[in-house]
Amino acid sequence: MNLDTSPIAAIATAPGRGGIGVVRASGKNLNGLAQALFGATALQPRHATYIPFKNADGSIIDQGIAIYFKGPHSYTGEDVLELQGHGGPVVLQMLLARVLEAGQEYGLRLAEPGEFTRRAYMNDKLDLAQAEAVADLIDASTEAAAKSASQSLSGAFSQTIHALVERVTHLRMLVEATLDFPEEEIDFLEKSDARGQLKGIVEALDQVFRQASQGALLREGLNVVLVGQPNVGKSSLLNALAGADVAIVTPIAGTTRDKVSETIQIEGIPLNIIDTAGIRSHDEAVDVVERIGIERTWGEVGKADVILHLLDADHGPTRADEAMVEAFPAGVPVLRVWNKIDLSGHKPSVDEMSDATHVYLSANEKLGIDLLRGELLRIAGWQQTGESLYLARERHLIALRSASRHLDLAGQHAAQTDQSLDLFAEELRLAQVQLSSITGAFSSDDLLGVIFSRFCIGK
Ligand code: GDP
Numbered sequence: 487m488n489l490d491t492s493p494i495a496a497i498a499t500a501p502g503r504g505g506i507g508v509v510r511a512s513g514k515n516l517n518g519l520a521q522a523l524f525g526a527t528a529l530q531p532r533h534a535t536y537i538p539f540k541n542a543d544g545s546i547i548d549q550g551i552a553i554y555f556k557g558p559h560s561y562t563g564e565d566v567l568e569l570q571g572h573g574g575p576v577v578l579q580m581l582l583a584r585v586l587e588a589g590q591e592y593g594l595r596l597a598e599p600g601e602f603t604r605r606a607y608m609n610d611k612l613d614l615a616q617a618e619a620v621a622d623l624i625d626a627s628t629e630a631a632a633k634s635a636s637q638s639l640s641g642a643f644s645q646t647i648h649a650l651v652e653r654v655t656h657l658r659m660l661v662e663a664t665l666d667f668p669e670e671e672i673d674f675l676e677k678s679d680a681r682g683q684l685k686g687i688v689e690a691l692d693q694v695f696r697q698a699s700q701g702a703l704l705r706e707g708l709n710v711v712l713v714g715q716p717n718v719g720k721s722s723l724l725n726a727l728a729g730a731d732v733a734i735v736t737p738i739a740g741t742t743r744d745k746v747s748e749t750i751q752i753e754g755i756p757l758n759i760i761d762t763a764g765i766r767s768h769d770e771a772v773d774v775v776e777r778i779g780i781e782r783t784w785g786e787v788g789k790a791d792v793i794l795h796l797l798d799a800d801h802g803p804t805r806a807d808e809a810m811v812e813a814f815p816a817g818v819p820v821l822r823v824w825n826k827i828d829l830s831g832h833k834p835s836v837d838e839m840s841d842a843t844h845v846y847l848s849a850n851e852k853l854g855i856d857l858l859r860g861e862l863l864r865i866a867g868w869q870q871t872g873e874s875l876y877l878a879r880e881r882h883l884i885a886l887r888s889a890s891r892h893l894d895l896a897g898q899h900a901a902q903t904d905q906s907l908d909l910f911a912e913e914l915r916l917a918q919v920q921l922s923s924i925t926g927a928f929s930s931d932d933l934l935g936v937i938f939s940r941f942c943i944g945k
């Protein structure tokens with residue numbers, strides 16, 4: 487990761503062709519660059535100027551809009567120059583090359599992934615949770631996820647965290663002030679209602695954790711693997727869940743050779759469903775291609791959040807089904823789904839059994855599909871709370887959990903008769919550090935490296 491602050495440039499729009507494409511540069515002072523590119527034509531900050539983009543020899547690369555943002559009033563907090571040209575890969579490469587050439591004498595170089603946003607963070611335009619939200623908004627795969635990401639980007643999550651940090655700090659200051667006056671220590675907890683304050687903070691933290699962990703579901707989704715014998719109705723079930731024809735349905739056994747992966751959503755939660763090739767058992771495989779397919783399928787099964795084991799309700803389980811159950815990785819929840827109840831005469835239902843949860847449905851007749859959706863949401867841990875959600879990352883959840891543990895410990899110190907106020911204060915301090923790490927107050931360069939390197943170049 488590059489920590490130097492020389493000016494940077496990159497193509498900011500997605501690869502491929504589009505109506506417009508943007509080359510963006512950022513640096514402490516881009517006057518010289520603007521001069522070199524546009525000569526005497528001064529760009530008025532925050533005004534769009536329609537202007538030819540020229541090579542050094544005067545030949546025209548493209549015509550477009552140039553916008554100049556004078557730092558700190560820009561995305562990165564530095565001077566930013568945006569050139570909006572036509573959105574073709576070649577013309578944008580030419581434009582970028584020209585910008586890099588014109589800025590060479592000022593040390594202008596190609597930006598690294600996420601470097602624009604990293605600078606915005608370094609210059610206090612965004613905190614860390616907001617910077618992460620930029621990437622999450624770009625990556626959002628459902629509308630609900632995008633909404634939660636933009637909540638975080640606007641600072642709603644950060645503000646909630648700040649409010650918590652402030653309450654913890656306030657309590658900590660109270661305690662630490664008392665530490666200097668030992669004679670008052672005894673009834674301090676009563677007088678200041680420190681326990682009441684702590685309880686309020688714990689409740690507020692619980693709520694944030696709920697909003698964040700539910701929001702994390704919108705980001706991460708659920709990996710679902712669909713397994714079952716050929717012709718049992720895997721593709722049909724995938725179609726029924728997706729509400730569209732995404733997989734090939736055919737009455738010939740073994741058609742879905744390669745895995746078909748499809749992301750559908752249930753209440754905004756992305757479900758990444760993998761329809762496996764009709765797995766036979768390992769030793770039954772006829773040719774090499776099939777063997778490879780089978781190996782790959784078992785690899786996917788190991789990574790699943792839930793296995794949907796589809797069976798034929800009419801014919802009952804086969805020996806191959808029983809062999810398959812033996813091979814399921816331990817610890818991955820299994821939903822046993824009995825399909826074709828229109829033939830077997832079962833009613834659509836959910837049955838909690840000791841081995842697994844059984845769901846009876848018909849993919850073709852669309853009977854019991856909602857029951858299955860409900861079970862998938864339950865396994866995902868989804869609760870309909872009506873609260874606004876924060877599209878939290880694992881890192882945020884870990885920090886929240888850890889803060890909550892320190893507050894618990896603080897509470898335990900406060901509950902003892904020979905209370906130790908300095909231990910109480912120390913746990914508050916540790917909780918505060920955890921909470922602050924979410925918005926970036928105490929973050930290491932390693933963490934920053936990890937976060938920003940996952941961006942694409944130009945963001
Ligand atoms: P796959 O090989 O497991 O993917 O199975 P398919 O989805 O390709 O379905 C195999 C056959 O079973 C097709 O002819 C489907 O129409 C049929 N099928 C799927 N679901 C049902 C169902 O609920 N009831 C009945 N009667 N037939 C079904």
Ligand code: ZN
Nearest residue numbers: 720721734742
């Ligand atoms: Zn299929």
